Amino acid sequence: MSGDAGRLFTRAELALDPVDLAQLLLGSVLEATGPDGTVAVRLVEVEAYRGEDDPASHCYRGRTPRNAVMWGPAGHLYVYFVYGMHFCANIVGSHDGVAGAVLLRAGEVVSGLDVVRRRRPAARGTGELAKGPAILTSVLRIDREQNGVDLTDPASPVRLHVGERVDPERIRTGPRVGVAMAMDTPWRFWIDGSPAVSTYRRGGKRRVRPAS
DNA sequence: AAACCGATTCACT
């Protein structure tokens, strides 16, 4: 797969169970073109959210206008608005009719550094310019307008490229950040050693209390 | 029609 680094992923390659897709996405490169320039980020931290049996997923309670893209086709972008001020981006990994997606939590800027500096003049050090899911979208200038775009289309404003091979030994896994439910489900994946990887915080409220 | 609350970030103690 190193030989192919730089080419776009195909839809078929991304039509996976989100848990498998998450690991495939580590090291891949997401590139977004806006009116003020193009920025590319190497993904180093992601989380899988999948369907019916995942209470932390937006698709847990079925299809709604907001989460519709999570049902496919794969390889499209799912963007949602949170906390009244931020956007988070996911790559859809729909598979066998099961809805799901991979949240993009962090990346390293690999091109367009000048554009990023203009967008975020007060940002942190070079290696951690895209640390955190809402910072990642702000660096790439992804918002609700890009919801549903096809990442495998060369004409799309946001595209997903195959990256350099990642050493499997560097891949780590653990519970997802900020989720209050399914804390035993280790569906967060990251590349060990990247300065962009978030520090773990557990979700705010415990949902199910043991009934006495 | 209204309440509830989140896959967060940033500033401050």
Add this chain to the structure above:
DNA sequence: GTGAATCGGTTTC
């Protein structure tokens, strides 16, 4: 470590 900012999607009355 704690808390505020802020608002649309979803649920509930």
